[in-house]
Amino acid sequence: MRKALVLVSGGIDSAAALWWARERYRATALSFDGAGRPRGEARACDALVRRAGVPRLRVPVPFLVPRASGYVPARNLVYHGIALSIAEDRGAGAVVAGHNRTDAGFFPDARPAFFRRLESLNGGVRIVLPFARLTDAEVVRRARDWGVPLELTWSCYRDGRRPCGRCGACRGRLQSFRLSNLEDPA
Secondary structure, eight states: OOEEEEEOOSSHHHHHHHHHHHTTSEEEEEEEEETTOOHHHHHHHHHHHHHHTOOEEEEEETTOOOOTTSOOTTHHHHHHHHHHHHHHHHTOOEEEOOOOHHHHHHOGGGSHHHHHHHHHTSSSOEEEOTTTTOOHHHHHHHHHHHTOOGGGOOOOSSOSSSOOSOSHHHHHHHHHHHHTTOOOOO
């Protein structure tokens, strides 16, 4: 079976990508520990990787600091650059990520064209985006159908014991579940 690295943050999209990849590759989760990462997100990432039963690599990136909105400049360029390097070194043929159509509408570095360009610059490792044509709500529905433990995921930019319910990530999560006609299990 081919090997792949799967970028896992602790959120819904990356959890769904991990479950998708486990069926198609010998998957290894790759997570990044950046400055200001919410502890809830880190706990969610740990729990999801344990539940998935795959090996994990953790890469410290203390120089990536989120702004108050949760946005990190050039984050996907850095994450995918590191992932491509590790994948090539380990003989993995793919880097899998959960970026979707909703993300692409907000962030230029989450668009398929960005990833095609980045892929063209590396040593032959493919960037696989299984949800590039799906909305957040469609990813939620697929994740539920695949048995992804959505109750373990974290979608909040803030660092607290519970999601704040007010930040952009929390509002997006609520809207995704509403549009998918599902109840948020978290």
